[in-house]
Amino acid sequence: PTTEDDQTPLRLDSKEPKKPAREFALKEARFAMLQRTAPEESDRLLDLMQADIDERWKWYTQLAEIKRRVPDEAANGQAAQDGDEGDDAQGAQEDR
DSSP, X not given: OBSSTTOOSOOOOSOOOOSOHHHHHTTSHHHXXXXXXXXXXXXXXXXXXXXXXXXXXXXXXXXXXOOOBOOOHHHHHHHHHHHHHHHHHHHHHHHO
């Protein structure tokens, strides 16, 4: 939380991925080997990987848009006083 108005506690320090994950993954030996030995399974897993990346990016951008502020102590004190008065009034009615 922040004490500033219109501030978000989470800031993304990277840009949205532009290249498909498949392009990166197939440059790696372990993924390229899977592509050669089991192409259908490799395609399925690469599609799952891309879907997960897309979903995570969407989640992170949503989190980064949330504005959160430290509660104002004065307002909390007033709310607590208001709540105490209600309890006293209820107790007085029960005594009658």
